[in-house]
Amino acid sequence: MLPWGHLAFGYLLVSALVRVVPDWEMDRTTVLLVLLGTQFPDLVDKPLAWTFHVLPSGRSLAHSLFALVAVCALVGYYYRRRGRPDLGVAFTVGYGSHLIGDGYGYLLSGEYTYLSSLGWPLLPPPPFGDEGTFLTHIPEFAFTPGLLAQVTLLAILYVVWIEDGAPGRELFDR
Incomplete structure (x- = not known):
């Protein structure tokens, strides 16, 4: 999934949750944390694997359930x-x-072998082979049904974001 697909999927889930939980609100901070959360695994793993070659795969450390639990426990504790x-x-x-x-x-x-990142480091990284660098992935960008689905999800996100009162819009009004 591409970054905007991750953002749209996560935002729509959080927006639905905010609508059903009393006293929760969709404000600027909520939107920023959804943005950070939906991008966090790639912001950690891709540079460390593709640029610095510290990790074995662009889906390893932060794509692991172990990291999910640890990072989210810390973030949850902080905001609680x-x-x-x-x-x-x-x-x-x-x-x-x-x-x-x-x-x-x-x-x-x-x-299922491509889901091994969820158990990393107890499981080997997914067998993607040489993942190259960020530039290696640009030519792989293609108009596929999956891309169309993500763009559609992004359009739905926009409508829901407007319905939510466009939280965080003031960041762009400068």
């Missing part, structure tokens, strides 16, 4: 202490939705 547990949940849902977005296709197709 500040009286905003909803912000920890927003980050956690964003982070978790990223892992779901990366793995659902492999799960549905039965290609």
